[in-house]
Amino acid sequence: MTLSKSQYIRGLQCHKSLWLYKNRPELRSPIDAQTQSLFKSGDSVGELAKELFPDGTEIAFTPDDFQGMITKTKELIERGQEVIYEATFSQNGIFAMADILVKNGSSWDMYEVKSSTHVKEYHTNDASIQWFALSSVINLNRAFIVHINNRYVREKSLDVHGLFTIVDVTDVVKENQSLIPKKLDAIEKMLKRQMPVVDIGAHCHDPFRCDFYEHCHAHIPYPSIFNLYWLRADKKYALYQQGIVHYKDLPKEQNLTKTQSIQIETFNRQKPYIDKGIIKTFLNDISYPINFFDFETFQNAIPRFENQRSYEQIPFQYSLHILHEDGELQHKEFLADEQQDPREALIKHMLADITPKGSIIAYNKGFEMGVIRRLAEFSPESASSLLALNERFIDLIVPFRNLGYYHPNFHGSFSLKSVLPALFPNDKELDYKALDIQDGGMAMDTFANLHLLKDKNQREKIRADLLAYCKLDTLAMVRIWEKLRKEVKSLPKQPILLS
Numbered sequence: 483m484t485l486s487k488s489q490y491i492r493g494l495q496c497h498k499s500l501w502l503y504k505n506r507p508e509l510r511s512p513i514d515a516q517t518q519s520l521f522k523s524g525d526s527v528g529e530l531a532k533e534l535f536p537d538g539t540e541i542a543f544t545p546d547d548f549q550g551m552i553t554k555t556k557e558l559i560e561r562g563q564e565v566i567y568e569a570t571f572s573q574n575g576i577f578a579m580a581d582i583l584v585k586n587g588s589s590w591d592m593y594e595v596k597s598s599t600h601v602k603e604y605h606t607n608d609a610s611i612q613w614f615a616l617s618s619v620i621n622l623n624r625a626f627i628v629h630i631n632n633r634y635v636r637e638k639s640l641d642v643h644g645l646f647t648i649v650d651v652t653d654v655v656k657e658n659q660s661l662i663p664k665k666l667d668a669i670e671k672m673l674k675r676q677m678p679v680v681d682i683g684a685h686c687h688d689p690f691r692c693d694f695y696e697h698c699h700a701h702i703p704y705p706s707i708f709n710l711y712w713l714r715a716d717k718k719y720a721l722y723q724q725g726i727v728h729y730k731d732l733p734k735e736q737n738l739t740k741t742q743s744i745q746i747e748t749f750n751r752q753k754p755y756i757d758k759g760i761i762k763t764f765l766n767d768i769s770y771p772i773n774f775f776d777f778e779t780f781q782n783a784i785p786r787f788e789n790q791r792s793y794e795q796i797p798f799q800y801s802l803h804i805l806h807e808d809g810e811l812q813h814k815e816f817l818a819d820e821q822q823d824p825r826e827a828l829i830k831h832m833l834a835d836i837t838p839k840g841s842i843i844a845y846n847k848g849f850e851m852g853v854i855r856r857l858a859e860f861s862p863e864s865a866s867s868l869l870a871l872n873e874r875f876i877d878l879i880v881p882f883r884n885l886g887y888y889h890p891n892f893h894g895s896f897s898l899k900s901v902l903p904a905l906f907p908n909d910k911e912l913d914y915k916a917l918d919i920q921d922g923g924m925a926m927d928t929f930a931n932l933h934l935l936k937d938k939n940q941r942e943k944i945r946a947d948l949l950a951y952c953k954l955d956t957l958a959m960v961r962i963w964e965k966l967r968k969e970v971k972s973l974p975k976q977p978i979l980l981s
């Protein structure tokens with residue numbers, strides 16, 4: 483048996499996952515665009531980290547000739563090469579490629595590069611299995627994890643030494659060595675047998691959401707106790723282990739929060755729960771002209787622009803619907819030039835577009851306010867105007883989260899993408915599925931890569947898609963606000979389940 487490093491890590495998460503991967507790979511869920519984008523970002527980070535140890539020689543990845551990669555690595559070591567990237571070994575049943583190997587006297591230091599911002603347990607497991615394979619071929623001195631320093635702020639040029647943090651994990655890697663043969667032995671025996679029986683559990687999410695998740699959870703109905711609001715995954719799986727899956731299975735003595743009780747009650751009766759008092763209190767705080775506002779942002783592990791922090795949310799677009807007291811609804815928007823730092827132009831337009839008075843409504847205002855705070859740090863000359871905006875924000879999620887309005891089709895989520903289709907199920911104007919860009923993650927990845935696209939027509943089409951997506955976010959808020967107003971006018975004061 484020979485396992486790649488990632489197959490070993492998969493086996494540590496779940497034997498069944500590894501068995502399925504080897505025997506039924508067609509059952510994996512397709513890789514989504516966001517995961518693909520994460521992989522791409524990981525590749526760029528790995529590439530850049532090589533600059534920490536320059537003048538190395540890279541073993542080119544040749545998937546149809548692993549033996550050639552192993553032979554080339556051996557040759558470089560024998561020739562006295564000091565730095566090797568992607569050094570490849572197949573030893574002790576493990577096929578491993580070390581990101582960076584650096585000669586240190588008569589032995590070698592091993593560096594594993596990760597695009598996360600701290601060392602996680604699976605990183606040390608990863609380094610441990612690498613060490614296990616390499617240590618029988620070469621003398622190893624220390625093992626390090628190289629990860630992104632999320633406090634790094636780029637100056638004019640990129641400083642790779644500031645961008646990366648190097649953590650010595652040798653002690654834990656050495657401690658793990660004695661456990662590995664037993665784990666490999668168990669994996670080897672498991673792979674020779676029928677598919678192991680492993681029930682779903684918290685391990686399906688830890689350290690990654692398993693790519694057989696949909697396959698293994700296919701027997702779970704929707705909705706189920708897995709949709710209960712604000713319940714930790716381990717508690718949901720504990721209920722599942724007791725045979726509790728449907729809401730009706732929950733025992734009477736089960737401690738439920740008010741939101742969970744209303745969630746179940748509205749589902750059973752298929753009628754919304756409305757508390758007019760809560761909605762009214764919320765609406766009373768809003769003043770005209772009402773600015774319905776939403777940012778789109780992107781993040782880079784490797785900052786592109788001066789004064790950009792690693793993984794900082796950089797706003798590149800906003801949509802703004804302004805509702806005036808006389809009923810006039812205006813729309814304004816901004817989408818940055820993808821080739822430039824968007825922040826200065828965005829600040830200028832935003833300060834001109836948002837009305838000097840009146841409320842600013844966002845959905846989950848903490849995000850918008852956080853982005854504005856960072857913009858104020860970026861642009862001290864606009865800081866006071868920017869921070870003054872934060873005084874005027876009102877959060878449209880509040881009447882839902884505070885149970886002013888609970889619809890059975892929220893299914894335990896108050897996100898805009900859950901609330902909107904529940905309130906307006908057949909409204910084509912408010913249907914994200916009709917758009918090419920359907921969520922914030924897609925918008926983020928699309929814009930982050932737009933500057934790399936050569937075709938002008940394609941870029942224009944994508945820019946139009948981005949504008950349409952962000953516009954819908956704020957139009958959705960307008961319609962939700964109108965709906966809440968209507969409910970307040972038409973309902974009696976007491977909380978009710980609508981008949």
Ligand code: SF4
Pocket residue numbers: 495496497498499500502680681682683685686687692693694695696698699
């Ligand atoms: S979904 Fe869970 S049980 Fe199924 S293979 Fe993945 S980790 Fe194992």
